[in-house]
Amino acid sequence: MGIIDRIRGRKRVDDIDEARRLADIDNEARERAARQRARIAQEERERAIQEEADRLLRTEQRDKGSSTFGAKILAPVRVVRAAHQTIHTYTSKYSPLLLLLPIALNVLDFFTGFNGICLKGPTGTGCQFFSWDFLNFYIQLVMSGVYWVVVVFVLIFMTRDISWREFVTRYVYYTVLAGLIFAAVIYGLSATVMIHIVFATFVYIYLLKGFSSEEGITSPHWWFLFIFFIDMFSFPALYQLSGLVRSQSSDTAQLISIVTNRLLLPVWFFYTLKFVKEGFAKSVIVFAVIAFYIGYIGGYMYPYVKTQLAELPQEQKDQFIKAPLKALSNYWLGIAEAAERSLDTATGGLYSGLYRGNVEKNKYESLGVYFTNVRASEPRFYTDEPVTVWGTIRSKTYQDHVIVNFKCFKSGNDKRTLAKKFEPKNPFPVFQLEENDVECTFDKELDAGINTIILSAEYNFNTNAYQKAYFIDRDRARAMVRENLDPLVEFGIKDRGPKPVFTNGPVEIGINVPPLVSVSRDYIVRPTISVSLSNRKEIQDKDKRLISKWEGKIKNIVELVILTPPNVIIPNLQDCTKENFEKGKCPCNRPFKDYTVKDCITTCDTQLEPCKTVCQKDEGCKNECARTNERCKEDCNNLFKVEPGEGPQKEVYNGYALDVDRLVYKDEYKDIDRFKTFVCRFEPLPEALDNTPITTRYFRVRARYNYLLENSVKVTVEQAPFTLSPSTESTIGKCSPPDGVDPTFFSTLVKAIAYVESSARHCKTGATSCPKNEVIASDSSVGIMQINIRDSPGSKWVTDASPYCEKGKNVYDHDCNIMLGCKVLKDKYEQFKGGASASVLNKYCPEGEYYRPVYESYKGWDAAIKAYNGWGCRRKVLEKSCTNLCKTIKKPTCVEDCIQRTLDYVQHVKQTMDDIKSGIIKTKEFIPITRAGIQPLENPTIAYEPKENKVTIRWAPYQDPEIMYFVTRYKQGDFDRTFENKEMAIKEGKVQLEDKSIQQGEEYSYDVIAVDNQNNVYASTEFTILIPQVKT
Incomplete structure (x- = not known):
C-alpha cells in the first residue's frame, strides 16, 4: 500500500489530488525530523570532541607542570x-x-x-x-x-x-x-x-x-x-x-x-x-577444545563406568562396549598417554616422582668410567726404545663419588705384565663429570711384532632401576578371565608389558615381575621377582648410537637392594640361615636380609673414609667427599619414599638387601663377566590395592658394585737397526780368508756368524771390553764368536791364544775372540769342504735321523758353517743341552727355538749374510745355540800296557746312578763287530774299561757313550790309539 492510499484510508479523503498534497506535507515533516536528529547528533559529537580536547589540554598542562623526572617517567x-x-x-x-x-x-x-x-x-x-x-x-x-x-x-x-x-x-x-x-x-x-x-x-x-x-x-x-x-x-x-x-x-x-x-x-x-x-574461527576453536576434553575425560571414565555396569545384561554391555565412542575415547587416551610420557622426559621426571624421575633422566646419560682416545704415542716403535700409550679416562658419576684405580699391562702368552711406569699411580676420586689423562710406558720391554697393551681402571659405581606392575584382586581377575576378558585391556591399560628402566652405566639391572599380580589373603604359590646384574660392555644413547665399548666385568657386588611397594613384603627372611636355606625354606635363591634407611646411611658412611684417603692432603677434595656423603644420606630417604601415584604417601617402601658377607656364597658375587640372577618370592597384602579394582605399583632396585674396565690397543714394535762397533768392523777386516776366497765374502760370513752366535755382542753390557765374568757365554762357548773352550784347541786358548792373537791375549779378549773364530772357520773349511765323512755323521747324526740327508748334502762353505757349530742332529741330545741354556731366559719357546736354530744353523747364517748385504740387518733377540756335538766325558784317559797287551780307558763317573755307558770299537775306521762291551768297574773313583782283544800294529778307536734312563745320549768321547808292534 502506498503513502497516498494510507492517507486516504486514514483521513478518509476521496479526492486523489488532496491525498497527494497531504502526502507531500507528511514527507516534508519526516525530512525535517531527520535533519533535526542529525543536527543534534552532530552537536553531541562536537561537544564530546571539545570535552576530549579540554581533557587533553588539562593533561598536557599537568605534564608540563610536573617535574622533569615525572615527565620522563610518563613519556x-x-x-x-x-x-x-x-x-x-x-x-x-x-x-x-x-x-x-x-x-x-x-x-x-x-x-x-x-x-x-x-x-x-x-x-x-x-x-x-x-x-x-x-x-x-x-x-x-x-x-x-x-x-x-x-x-x-x-x-x-x-x-x-x-x-x-x-x-x-x-x-x-x-x-x-x-x-x-x-x-x-x-x-x-x-x-x-x-x-x-x-x-x-x-x-x-x-x-x-x-x-x-x-x-x-x-x-x-x-x-x-x-x-x-x-x-x-x-x-x-x-x-x-x-x-x-x-x-x-x-x-x-x-x-x-x-x-x-x-x-x-x-x-x-x-x-x-x-x-x-566472534566468528567462524572462534567457533571452530571452541568446538575443538570441547571435543578434546570430552574425549579425554571419556577415555578415563570408561573403565570406571564399565565396572559400574557389571550388573547390566550382557546384551546391553556388548552394545556399550561396541559403541563408536569407545574407539574415539581410546584414540584420545593414546594421545594423552603419549603426551604424559613426553612430559616426563621433557621435565626430567618432575611428573614421575623423585626416584623414578632420576632414573628416567639418567637412562641415556653417559654414566660410568670410560676410556676415550686411547692411542700409542707413535705409529711404530723399535725394540731399543720405550713404548708409550696415552688415553683419557672420562668419568661421570650418578649419585655416589667414584674412586678410580688405573693400571696398565702388556698381554702375551696367556700372561700379563704390569707396566713399570704409569700415571696416575695412585687412585683418584671423581665427583661429577671429569676427564683425566693417563699414560703408561714400557721401557724396552716389548718384543718385535704386534703387542697388545691393556689399559685397566677399577672403580666403584651404582645403578638404580624400577619396574612397573599392576595389582588386581584375585577374585575379580578370575571373574574377568571366566568372561574371556583381559583385565589390562578392560581397564584401558596400554602399557601391558612394562619393561624395567635403569640408569645408564656399565651394568644393566633386569627386573622380572609378573605384569599383573593377583592379590589375596592367602597364597599357595607366591609370585616371584627376579633381579639380574648383567655386564653390558657397551652403552648407547636414546637414538641407539654407540657411546662407548669396552671389555670388563663386575669385580664384586658391594650391595644389592630390592625395594617392594607398601604392603608388599618378602616374608620369612629369618629362614635364610645356612641350614634352612639348604632345605628350601628361604624365600630367595640366595640369602637376603631386611634393609632400612639406617642401613642405607651406614653404607654412605662406609664410603666416606676411602674417599678422604685418596684425597690425601687436598682439603677441597675432602670437603667434596663430605658433601657427596650428605647427598647420599638424603637420597636414602628418597629411596624409601612413596611418591604420588605409588601408594599411600604416609607409608614407605620395604627394603631387602643381599647378604654379601655370607662367606659360603661370597665368591659367587665376584668376577661376574656375564650376569648373575637373584630370585625372591614376595607376598602382596590385600591393603596393596587401596580399595580399588586395579592398582599400579613400582618395584625398585639399587646395586652398588666394583667394576673392572679394560680397553686394549695394538702397538707395532720393530727390531731396531743394529750396526757393528768400529772395533768389531776393524778386527773382522783383518781376518784373512783361505786362498782363492773373496775377502768380502769371508768378511760378511764372519759377521753373519757373529750375529747368529751372539747378536754380535762380546760383553753382556754391549761393550767390547769387560771382565771375564761379563763376557757372553753359552754352555762352553764364550765371546762374540762363541769359541768352544771345552774341546781342543779352544781349551788351550783360555790362557794363551798366541800366535793367532797379540801376546798375552786370550779367548776372552774381544779382538782375539774374533781372530780365533776366523781360524776355526778356515780350519773347518779345509777339513770339510768336500763334505762330512760317514764316520763323522754316524757318530753325531746316525742313519735314520731326520736331518741326516740334509747334513750329507752340505759341501764347501755350507759344510764349514755346519762344522763350526757341530754335526749333531739328535733332538733328545740337543733338548737336554738347550734346556740347560734356557734356564735364565724367560721365554716359553726358548728350548724349541734353540733346537731349531741349531739344526737350521746353516740357513740362519746364510739368511743373515743376505740381510747384511741388503743393509736391513736388525738386532736379533738372543736365542742360545748349543754346540751340535755331544759333551765329552769328564777327565777321559786311554793307555796301552805292553806287558799285558791291553788298552785301559778311564773317565770320571757321573753322579746320576741311572747313567749307563756303552763302548763301540772301530778298527781302521770301520765298525768292529767282533768287539763286545766289556765289563766296567770303578777303580780309584773312576770308571775303568780294559780291552785285551787287540792286535799289535793296529789302530783302534773307542767311542764311549753315556746314556740316561730314557736312552738319550748324555755324553760321548772318542779315543784313538795305535798299538805298537812289540819285538819279542
Whole structure:
C-alpha cells in the first residue's frame, strides 16, 4: 500500500489530488525530523570532541607542570599508549592470531619443563597454595618506603580526576599485581619465568588497556590477577595435592590429572580466547577444545563406568562396549598417554616422582668410567726404545663419588705384565663429570711384532632401576578371565608389558615381575621377582648410537637392594640361615636380609673414609667427599619414599638387601663377566590395592658394585737397526780368508756368524771390553764368536791364544775372540769342504735321523758353517743341552727355538749374510745355540800296557746312578763287530774299561757313550790309539 492510499484510508479523503498534497506535507515533516536528529547528533559529537580536547589540554598542562623526572617517567607511557592503539587495531582485525602466543608459551613450558614456582610450607618441604614466607614478603613490600613512593607517584599522575572508590580499587589491584610480579622474580627467577612475565605484561597492556587512565578495574582485570597467580604459583601445589587424591582413589586419578597439568589446562589460552572476536574461527576453536576434553575425560571414565555396569545384561554391555565412542575415547587416551610420557622426559621426571624421575633422566646419560682416545704415542716403535700409550679416562658419576684405580699391562702368552711406569699411580676420586689423562710406558720391554697393551681402571659405581606392575584382586581377575576378558585391556591399560628402566652405566639391572599380580589373603604359590646384574660392555644413547665399548666385568657386588611397594613384603627372611636355606625354606635363591634407611646411611658412611684417603692432603677434595656423603644420606630417604601415584604417601617402601658377607656364597658375587640372577618370592597384602579394582605399583632396585674396565690397543714394535762397533768392523777386516776366497765374502760370513752366535755382542753390557765374568757365554762357548773352550784347541786358548792373537791375549779378549773364530772357520773349511765323512755323521747324526740327508748334502762353505757349530742332529741330545741354556731366559719357546736354530744353523747364517748385504740387518733377540756335538766325558784317559797287551780307558763317573755307558770299537775306521762291551768297574773313583782283544800294529778307536734312563745320549768321547808292534 502506498503513502497516498494510507492517507486516504486514514483521513478518509476521496479526492486523489488532496491525498497527494497531504502526502507531500507528511514527507516534508519526516525530512525535517531527520535533519533535526542529525543536527543534534552532530552537536553531541562536537561537544564530546571539545570535552576530549579540554581533557587533553588539562593533561598536557599537568605534564608540563610536573617535574622533569615525572615527565620522563610518563613519556614512555604515552609511547606505549600510542603503540597500543596501533597493535590493538591490528589484533582486533586478526584476533584469532592472538592464540598463537599462548600456544607458543605452552610449547615452551613443554620443552623447558616449567611447572611454576613452588611455595614451601612451614616445614620447608612440599608445595603449598599459601606460604607464610609469601605473606611476610607482601608485608615487607607494602611497608617499604620505595613501594609507597612508586605507588603514590603512579596514582597521582595516572589516576587524576577519579573517585576515591576507584582510587582504593586501583591501589589494592596494583599492590597485589606488583607483589605477584616481585614474588615471581624473587622466588623463581629464571629465563622461563621472565618469559611468562613478559607475556602477562603483553596481555595486560594490549588486551586490558592497562596504561589507559580511562579504563577502570573491571572483572577481566581481576581474572587477569587470578590467572597470573595460577600460572606462577598454583600448579606445583595442585600437582602435589592431586597426588594425595590419586593415591586414595585411582578411579578419579586421571580426571584429577587434567586440572593439575598445566599442559592439559593452558590457562592463558582460555583467557586470551575471551578476547578473540566472534566468528567462524572462534567457533571452530571452541568446538575443538570441547571435543578434546570430552574425549579425554571419556577415555578415563570408561573403565570406571564399565565396572559400574557389571550388573547390566550382557546384551546391553556388548552394545556399550561396541559403541563408536569407545574407539574415539581410546584414540584420545593414546594421545594423552603419549603426551604424559613426553612430559616426563621433557621435565626430567618432575611428573614421575623423585626416584623414578632420576632414573628416567639418567637412562641415556653417559654414566660410568670410560676410556676415550686411547692411542700409542707413535705409529711404530723399535725394540731399543720405550713404548708409550696415552688415553683419557672420562668419568661421570650418578649419585655416589667414584674412586678410580688405573693400571696398565702388556698381554702375551696367556700372561700379563704390569707396566713399570704409569700415571696416575695412585687412585683418584671423581665427583661429577671429569676427564683425566693417563699414560703408561714400557721401557724396552716389548718384543718385535704386534703387542697388545691393556689399559685397566677399577672403580666403584651404582645403578638404580624400577619396574612397573599392576595389582588386581584375585577374585575379580578370575571373574574377568571366566568372561574371556583381559583385565589390562578392560581397564584401558596400554602399557601391558612394562619393561624395567635403569640408569645408564656399565651394568644393566633386569627386573622380572609378573605384569599383573593377583592379590589375596592367602597364597599357595607366591609370585616371584627376579633381579639380574648383567655386564653390558657397551652403552648407547636414546637414538641407539654407540657411546662407548669396552671389555670388563663386575669385580664384586658391594650391595644389592630390592625395594617392594607398601604392603608388599618378602616374608620369612629369618629362614635364610645356612641350614634352612639348604632345605628350601628361604624365600630367595640366595640369602637376603631386611634393609632400612639406617642401613642405607651406614653404607654412605662406609664410603666416606676411602674417599678422604685418596684425597690425601687436598682439603677441597675432602670437603667434596663430605658433601657427596650428605647427598647420599638424603637420597636414602628418597629411596624409601612413596611418591604420588605409588601408594599411600604416609607409608614407605620395604627394603631387602643381599647378604654379601655370607662367606659360603661370597665368591659367587665376584668376577661376574656375564650376569648373575637373584630370585625372591614376595607376598602382596590385600591393603596393596587401596580399595580399588586395579592398582599400579613400582618395584625398585639399587646395586652398588666394583667394576673392572679394560680397553686394549695394538702397538707395532720393530727390531731396531743394529750396526757393528768400529772395533768389531776393524778386527773382522783383518781376518784373512783361505786362498782363492773373496775377502768380502769371508768378511760378511764372519759377521753373519757373529750375529747368529751372539747378536754380535762380546760383553753382556754391549761393550767390547769387560771382565771375564761379563763376557757372553753359552754352555762352553764364550765371546762374540762363541769359541768352544771345552774341546781342543779352544781349551788351550783360555790362557794363551798366541800366535793367532797379540801376546798375552786370550779367548776372552774381544779382538782375539774374533781372530780365533776366523781360524776355526778356515780350519773347518779345509777339513770339510768336500763334505762330512760317514764316520763323522754316524757318530753325531746316525742313519735314520731326520736331518741326516740334509747334513750329507752340505759341501764347501755350507759344510764349514755346519762344522763350526757341530754335526749333531739328535733332538733328545740337543733338548737336554738347550734346556740347560734356557734356564735364565724367560721365554716359553726358548728350548724349541734353540733346537731349531741349531739344526737350521746353516740357513740362519746364510739368511743373515743376505740381510747384511741388503743393509736391513736388525738386532736379533738372543736365542742360545748349543754346540751340535755331544759333551765329552769328564777327565777321559786311554793307555796301552805292553806287558799285558791291553788298552785301559778311564773317565770320571757321573753322579746320576741311572747313567749307563756303552763302548763301540772301530778298527781302521770301520765298525768292529767282533768287539763286545766289556765289563766296567770303578777303580780309584773312576770308571775303568780294559780291552785285551787287540792286535799289535793296529789302530783302534773307542767311542764311549753315556746314556740316561730314557736312552738319550748324555755324553760321548772318542779315543784313538795305535798299538805298537812289540819285538819279542
